[in-house]
Amino acid sequence: MASPVLPKLVGQRVKRREDPRLIQGRGTYVDDVKITGMQHLAFKRSDIAHGRIRSIDTSAAEAVDGVEAVFTGAQIAEFLGPMPIGTPFPSPDHRAVASDVVRYVGEPVAVVVARDRYVARDAADAVTIEYDPLPVVVDPEQALTGQPAVLHADFPNNAAVGPLPSGTGASPKAVDDTAIDQAFAEADVVVSQRMVNHRLAPTSIEPRGVVAHYEPGKDAMTIWSSTQNPHILRTFIAALTGLGQDQVRAIAPEVGGGFGSKINIYGEEYVAAALSKRLGLPLKWVEDRSEAFLCTIHGRDILAYVDLAARRDGTVLGLKLRLVADIGAYNMLLTAAIPTLTMTMASNVYAIPAIRATLTEVFTNKTPTDAYRGAGRPEAIYFVERAMDMLARELGVDPAEVRRRNFIPSDRFPFKTQTGAVYDSGDYAKALDRALEKAGWEGLKAERDAARAEGRLVGLGLSMYVEVCGVGPSSGLPTGGWEHSQVTVERDGRVSATTGASPHGQGNETTFAQMLADQLGIPMEHVRIHHGDTGVVKQGIGTFGSRSQAVGGAALHLAGGKVKKKMAKFAAALLEAHEGDLVFENGTISVKGSPSSAKSFADVAGYAYRPVKLPEGLEPGLSEEAFFEPSNNTYPFGCHIAMLEVDRDTGEPRLLKMVAVDDAGHLINPLIVEGQIHGGLAQGIGQALIEEVAYSDDGQPLTGSFMDYAIPRASDFPRFELESTVTPTPVNPLGAKGVGEAGTIGSTPCIVSAAVDALSGFGVRHVDMMLRPERLWRVINGGQA
Amino acid sequence: MARVSITVNGRKRSAEVETRLLLVHFLREQLNLTGTHVGCDTSQCGACTVLVDGRSAKSCTVFAVQADGAEVTTIEGLADGDRLHPLQEGFWEEHGLQCGYCTPGMIMSAVTLLHDNPAPTEQQIRDGLDGNLCRCTGYQHIVNAIQHAAASGSGR
Ligand code: FES
Ligand code: FES
Numbered sequence: 058m059a060s061p062v063l064p065k066l067v068g069q070r071v072k073r074r075e076d077p078r079l080i081q082g083r084g085t086y087v088d089d090v091k092i093t094g095m096q097h098l099a100f101k102r103s104d105i106a107h108g109r110i111r112s113i114d115t116s117a118a119e120a121v122d123g124v125e126a127v128f129t130g131a132q133i134a135e136f137l138g139p140m141p142i143g144t145p146f147p148s149p150d151h152r153a154v155a156s157d158v159v160r161y162v163g164e165p166v167a168v169v170v171a172r173d174r175y176v177a178r179d180a181a182d183a184v185t186i187e188y189d190p191l192p193v194v195v196d197p198e199q200a201l202t203g204q205p206a207v208l209h210a211d212f213p214n215n216a217a218v219g220p221l222p223s224g225t226g227a228s229p230k231a232v233d234d235t236a237i238d239q240a241f242a243e244a245d246v247v248v249s250q251r252m253v254n255h256r257l258a259p260t261s262i263e264p265r266g267v268v269a270h271y272e273p274g275k276d277a278m279t280i281w282s283s284t285q286n287p288h289i290l291r292t293f294i295a296a297l298t299g300l301g302q303d304q305v306r307a308i309a310p311e312v313g314g315g316f317g318s319k320i321n322i323y324g325e326e327y328v329a330a331a332l333s334k335r336l337g338l339p340l341k342w343v344e345d346r347s348e349a350f351l352c353t354i355h356g357r358d359i360l361a362y363v364d365l366a367a368r369r370d371g372t373v374l375g376l377k378l379r380l381v382a383d384i385g386a387y388n389m390l391l392t393a394a395i396p397t398l399t400m401t402m403a404s405n406v407y408a409i410p411a412i413r414a415t416l417t418e419v420f421t422n423k424t425p426t427d428a429y430r431g432a433g434r435p436e437a438i439y440f441v442e443r444a445m446d447m448l449a450r451e452l453g454v455d456p457a458e459v460r461r462r463n464f465i466p467s468d469r470f471p472f473k474t475q476t477g478a479v480y481d482s483g484d485y486a487k488a489l490d491r492a493l494e495k496a497g498w499e500g501l502k503a504e505r506d507a508a509r510a511e512g513r514l515v516g517l518g519l520s521m522y523v524e525v526c527g528v529g530p531s532s533g534l535p536t537g538g539w540e541h542s543q544v545t546v547e548r549d550g551r552v553s554a555t556t557g558a559s560p561h562g563q564g565n566e567t568t569f570a571q572m573l574a575d576q577l578g579i580p581m582e583h584v585r586i587h588h589g590d591t592g593v594v595k596q597g598i599g600t601f602g603s604r605s606q607a608v609g610g611a612a613l614h615l616a617g618g619k620v621k622k623k624m625a626k627f628a629a630a631l632l633e634a635h636e637g638d639l640v641f642e643n644g645t646i647s648v649k650g651s652p653s654s655a656k657s658f659a660d661v662a663g664y665a666y667r668p669v670k671l672p673e674g675l676e677p678g679l680s681e682e683a684f685f686e687p688s689n690n691t692y693p694f695g696c697h698i699a700m701l702e703v704d705r706d707t708g709e710p711r712l713l714k715m716v717a718v719d720d721a722g723h724l725i726n727p728l729i730v731e732g733q734i735h736g737g738l739a740q741g742i743g744q745a746l747i748e749e750v751a752y753s754d755d756g757q758p759l760t761g762s763f764m765d766y767a768i769p770r771a772s773d774f775p776r777f778e779l780e781s782t783v784t785p786t787p788v789n790p791l792g793a794k795g796v797g798e799a800g801t802i803g804s805t806p807c808i809v810s811a812a813v814d815a816l817s818g819f820g821v822r823h824v825d826m827m828l829r830p831e832r833l834w835r836v837i838n839g840g841q842a
Numbered sequence: 843m844a845r846v847s848i849t850v851n852g853r854k855r856s857a858e859v860e861t862r863l864l865l866v867h868f869l870r871e872q873l874n875l876t877g878t879h880v881g882c883d884t885s886q887c888g889a890c891t892v893l894v895d896g897r898s899a900k901s902c903t904v905f906a907v908q909a910d911g912a913e914v915t916t917i918e919g920l921a922d923g924d925r926l927h928p929l930q931e932g933f934w935e936e937h938g939l940q941c942g943y944c945t946p947g948m949i950m951s952a953v954t955l956l957h958d959n960p961a962p963t964e965q966q967i968r969d970g971l972d973g974n975l976c977r978c979t980g981y982q983h984i985v986n987a988i989q990h991a992a993a994s995g996s997g998r
Contacts, residue, residue, distance in 0.1 A: 072934060079942030080930040080949065082877015082917035089876035173871075175862070262881040262889055262977050263943040313879075313943030314977050346882035562941030562978050728937050735980030736940065763886035763975070771968040771981035800980075 063643050066571035066581055070728035073567045074581075084311040087266040087283045088343045095268070096125055098329060098342035099177035101167040101184040102351065103159035106195075106422040106756020107206060108188035110157055113167060117183040123172035124180045126336065130156030130166055137331045138297055140324060143535045146218050146393035149209035149420075153324030159188070160208050160386035161422050162758055163351025168328055170340065193756040197360065197383035197419040208386060208420040217384055217418040218393050223400040224412035225475045240375025240411040244366035248447040253825045254436040256358035256383070256750040258350055258760070259429045260768050261561075263313020265353055266343035267326045269333035276300075279592075280330055281308045284322075285315045286599020287559050289536055291591045293322045294330045309589035312561030316740070317428035318353050319561065320601045321390045325352075350761045355750055356429020358383040359396055359436045365444040371452055371459040375411040378403050378440060382418045385425040391432075392425055393418060398433025398525065404474035405441040406485045406521045406694060407463040412475040422756040428601065430740055431801045434524040442520040442806035446813070447822055456519050456810070457493055461486060464521075471689075478525065480692040481786045481794075484720070485521060488782050492519070492696035492718040495780050501700055501714070509818075514703040514837070515713070516815025518807035523694040526795030527607025527788070529687035539686035540604070541596040542612040544573065544620045546679035548666045550644075550659025552577065552584045554616070557597015558609025559589040563733070563797065565605055568725045569613050572791075576617045578641035579658050595682070603693070603795030606725060611789040612685035619681035627665045627679075630672045631656055691786045691794035695719035697738075697803040701811040708834025710746060710812055712775055717803065720782040722794035730796050731779055737800020738777055743769045744801075745808035749827045846910040850875065851919025859906045866890045868906035869916060877917040877946045881975065888974030891947035892916050898954035900973070917946035920953070928991040929953060938987030940978035948974050952988050961992055 078084050101118075115127040133154045140151040154165045167184045171177035192205035194215070200206075203214040226233030241247060261283075268281040278300060284290050284307070291307035298305075312319065325342050333340045344353070364377040382396035400414040449459040465472045467484040474480065492498075501517055508515040529538030541557040554573055558565055566586045574581040587593050600609075621641065628646040629636035638649045647655035656664075665679045700714035717734055724730050747767040751759040760766035785792030805826070812828050813821060821836050847856040850873060857872055869875045869892070880902055881889035890902040893915040901914075920927045929949045932938065939945040948971070955962065955970040962970065967988050968981070976984060 073937065073939075075942070076934045076939060079939055079945055080917075080926070080933050081921060082875070082946050084942055085876070086879070086943065088870075088880070091874075175860070260977055261941070261943070262887060262975060263879070263941065264881070311942065314941040316977070346884065346887070562939075564940070732937050732940055732979055732983055735982045736978045737980075739980035740977075762884045763882050764884050768975055768977060769981075770975065771971040771985065772965075774968075774981060776964070776985075777980065777982055 063578065063580060065575055067575050067725050069726065071567055071571055071726055073564050074570065075564060075566050086263055086311045086313055087268060087281050090268045090281050090310065092268065092270055092339040095339040095341055096170050096172065097174045097177045098340055099169045099171070099174065099181040100165040100325065101181045101186070103155070103162060103164045103166055105159065105188055105190055106162050106193045107191040108159055109191060110155065110159065110166065111187040111189050114185045115167060117185070118169055118180040121176060121180040121183060123176035125170040127180065127184065128168050130154035133328065136335060137327060140327070141293060141296065142388045143390040144394040146388065148388040149211060151387040153327045161424050162756060163348070163424060165324060170332060170336065193422045195421050195423060195752045195754060195756050197381050197421055200419045200421050201417065206422065208422065212420060215420040217388065217420050219415065219417040221397070221416045223414045223476050224403070234413065236411040237375050237377065237413040241366045244374050245369040246448065246451055247364055247366050248444055248451055249364045250444065250447060250823050251360065251362050252440055252443055252823065253360045254357050254439050255826055257356045257429055257744055257748050258750050258766055259316040259318035259353065259356055260349070261314030261316055261318060264344035264346060264349045265319065265323065267329045268339065268341045269329040270339040271334040271337065273337045277304045278330060278334065279306045279308065281310055282326055283312050283319055284309045285312065285319045285559065285561055285601055287589055287591050288557060288597040289599055290322055290326070294326065297327050298330050298334050306592040309559045315561045316430040317356065317432055317601060320428055320599070321354055347762050350766060351424060351758060354389055354427035355385065355424050356426060357436060358426055359399055361440045363440050363444045365448055367448055369452065371448070371454055371462045373407055373409050373463045376403060376409050378414040380414065380416045382416065383421050383423065384418050385421060385423040387425045389425045389427045392427045395426070395428055395433045399436040401476050401478050402434050402437035402525060403441060403476050404478070405438055406465060406483070406523045408465045409475060414476060423752055430737065431798045434798065435741065435802045435805055438520065438522040438802050439806045443809060443823060446810040450822065457489060457498065460521050461489060479689055480523065481689055481788050482784050483523065483692065483694055484782065484784050485694060488694060488696045488718050488720055489521065491780055491782055492698050492716055495718060495778060496698040496716040498698070505700070514705055514815045516701055516811040516813065518699045518701070518809065518811030518814060520697050520803055520807035520810065522803040523692050524798060524802045525690045526603035526693055526798070527687060527691040528602045528604060529608060529690065531686060533690070536598050539684045540598055540609040540612040541682065541684050542609070542616040543595060543680065543682040544613065544616040546620055546624060546662045548663055550583065550662040552579065553587060554584065554613060555587045555594040556609050556613055557594055558600050558605040559597065560600055560605065563600060563605050564726070564729045568606065568729060569610065571725060572610065572614060573617050576614065577621055579644050603797035606791065606793040607691050607789055607795045608685060608687060610725065610791055610793060611687070612683050614790055615683035615685050616681050619683060620679050623681060624661055624665065624679055626672055626675055627668065628656060628661045630670065631661060631664055687788045689788045691722065691788055693719065693721045693794040693796065693799055695799060695803050697807045699807045699811045701808060701815060703812060703815045703833050705837060708830035708837060710828045710833060712742060712746070712808065714775055715742065715804070716778045717800060718780045718782060719796065719799045720784050721796040721799060722785045723783060723792040724781065725793065733796045734779055734800040735777055737798060738804045739769050739774065741801040741804030742774065742808055745805045745826050746828050747773070844907050846906050848909050849913045851915060861905065861907050863906045864902055865904040865906050865909050866901035869901060875916050875918050879943055879946060881943065886975065888951055889944050889947040891950040891974065893950060893953060898951045917949060920949065928994045929988070931994070932987035932990035936983050936986035936990050938979065938984045944974060944976040948976065948984060952991070956988065956992055
């Protein structure tokens with residue numbers, strides 16, 4: 058028994074097991090799936106933002122050589138019902154393919170089935186459509202006047218939701234403003250600002266795609282999709298194609314990024330499934346990038362009127378947040394729920410005694426919005442942190458100090474905010490202190506001042522954030538707030554485990570294998586993690602809201618614990634020992650204190666499948682499953698600091714330094730965590746500096762390709778400087794909080810605050826994102842931001 | 843239709859193709875070399891990058907007929923049998939990928955980057971990647987990966 062001692066892997070920077078196939082071009086993404094007889098779909102899409110379809114002529118398309126069929130929206134409606142949503146809010150009729158009115162540029166109006174994608178595209182281009190144009194509205198506040206357009210007859214003034222009140226004294230029955238009014242009456246200082254958290258395109262580098270294969274002989278459907286949640290896809294595809302969930306197998310192959318945009322079940326997926334069933338053919342559709350900008354959901358697009366009341370010493374007394382969310386033309390799966398998270402997180406890391414938040418969601422002639430990395434929390438943190446920065450400036454206090462004065466103290470957790478969130482755990486002062494130290498805050502201030510003395514426009518920004526992850530329990534999530542795992546010790550002692558947390562770059566095959574290897578005392582190479590296939594993974598929800606570890610990892614841990622317990626019973630019988638005295642390590646199971654009394658892990662596994670003397674009360678085999686539902690969400694937090702310079706001549710901002718201290722609780726693999734934070738920072742900084750979805754007044758998208766919509770490049774960033782603090786959560790057995798969205802949430806406000814600081818000599822208090830050089834140049838040259 | 847003959851990963855491949863067929867689709871659809879990806883339609887993302895006659899090129903911006911007679915290397919042909927290319931090693935060692943979709947193109951671009959400049963500075967690496975977009979990593983680990991490969995002498 059001289060086997061080498063296996064290292065503990067949890068907490069180590071373990072190289073990813075996913076990588077060998079991906080760096081050699083051997084991954085299988087949805088566009089790599091080919092099935093004999095497969096045909097291709099292409100969609101004809103509206104090129105106007107609002108109009109009534111007068112006529113559709115598909116004859117030229119049908120005449121193209123290689124075309125199998127062409128369907129209009131009206132024809133599709135004969136066998137495909139309306140698009141479902143996953144929130145309890147009222148929703149207008151929404152069809153995968155429009156049949157009478159189009160409401161945004163890019164909305165599908167017809168679909169072609171053809172031999173290959175070139176032919177399908179040719180034929181889609183040959184479909185001719187005549188529209189009676191309708192008035193267009195793109196400004197959400199204007200849309201609320203009901204002029205010049207109402208998108209959906211049942212929603213007067215285009216109000217999709219609300220106004221919904223939240224915060225102090227808000228109950229379903231009445232709203233009592235006494236406390237908030239009093240806070241503002243007592244205040245020495247009130248800062249007020251209208252701010253826009255503008256529209257973004259999620260832009261995974263792999264566009265969306267789907268292959269639907271209905272096999273008439275089996276009366277069963279297999280659907281491959283670039284999705285974050287194959288089990289949810291299965292549920293909805295079954296419902297809309299009239300099949301049972303047992304008849305649908307959904308597969309998420311390699312998924313090339315999602316960032317929330319691939320939570321949704323899109324019209325193209327429903328159409329592919331329904332047409333495959335109708336035609337008895339395997340069908341593929343893969344999105345072009347220019348389609349992605351039109352038809353994959355957008356994110357953010359919330360404007361806020363923020364009022365913050367405080368005493369002269371910096372103590373915040375009250376916050377008012379009036380939110381208007383521009384959700385575009387329709388509700389998608391979670392659309393209406395996302396901006397409610399902005400209300401929920403309005404207290405940020407502060408003990409604000411009175412809060413009034415109100416939310417109105419508005420239909421406009423734009424692409425629908427939904428979850429994009431952060432989903433409602435970046436907006437909340439941006440509004441509050443910009444206001445805190447304005448307060449600091451107004452009072453002439455260091456921005457770090459005004460924040461510190463208002464922190465929820467570390468001994469007051471669980472802490473219930475005025476908007477109803479119950480924060481699990483936190484130590485905000487620790488994160489702030491670590492960030493100030495890491496950045497060398499005082500030194501940076503001196504550096505900034507020295508640069509200014511030379512005439513350079515250098516600024517510093519700091520932001521604190523807390524966000525909500527690992528959403529559960531089920532009362533908080535329409536899909537259910539649990540996750541599932543099954544762990545099987547095979548006859549040879551190898552381990553197969555499933556997880557419903559279907560990854561798209563998060564590295565679960567690695568982190569989950571690290572965890573099981575430690576738990577069972579076996580080499581990581583003996584553990585394989587299966588995911589992304591409802592034919593293999595019995596149950597699951599999916600990967601979003603930074604929930605893989607906090608919920609999926611916890612389910613895996615519980616299932617692993619169950620199988621270990623059962624295995625101990627078999628081992629106890631073999632070793633004639635008490636099961637409580639067994640030690641699992643280095644691939645053996647031994648009796649504590651007498652290491653010579655041991656069996657190899659593989660031998661015990663083999664015995665469990667052929668128990669010549671079955672221990673009483675035990676079934677043969679080693680395969681256990683667990684559903685884990687957390688009692689509460691987790692609330693990771695952190696502090697980000699940025700230093701930025703604005704070019705005096707051109708207004709161009711340049712990020713000089715970016716420090717991020719994040720607390721996600723216990724970390725399984727710090728290497729992967731760093732990657733998640735880097736990616737999040739890139740997107741948060743991208744929003745502040747260069748990303749913006751723009752529309753003309755007549756609803757034409759002005760950012761329809763990578764030529765117009767800038768996602769950050771390597772040269773846009775300095776080297777990020779990271780550090781972690783660790784405050785475990787009590788709501789799951791791992792103490793892990795989740796880290797996927799943190800970087801996006803914390804970074805944006807500190808970049809904008811740094812720009813405002815850089816331009817403070819010009820009397821500016823706030824500049825809306827994105828920080829277009831022209832906008833900053835105008836500030837420098839005496840105009841309005 | 844036109845006849846093309848292209849040497850791909852050392853093997854000569856001939857086919858009748860539509861003259862409008864993009865090289866990337868020739869590789870993916872006709873040769874089943876699906877490691878080369880498509881991420882855009884305006885020649886910006888670089889997911890489709892391959893080597894044409896030894897230099898990186900965006901295969902979405904080349905017609906198959908333009909590559910007639912050329913030598914093309916895709917990600918599938920980069921390793922030396924079982925031995926990974928130093929850039930592949932670097933990406934693995936340094937966690938240079940998450941979803942992996944941009945990765946083949948990143949690696950193929952980096953081959954030319956290191957060929958032209960075997961010991962680049964960090965800024966030169968960042969500038970050299972301007973034709974490749976990654977939405978997952980924030981680029982820092984990609985930079986580390988290329989530095990790792992450079993340190994092992996990949997560019998020589
Ligand atoms: S697919 Fe070639 S550059 Fe994007
Ligand atoms: S790793 Fe996902 S796009 Fe680069």
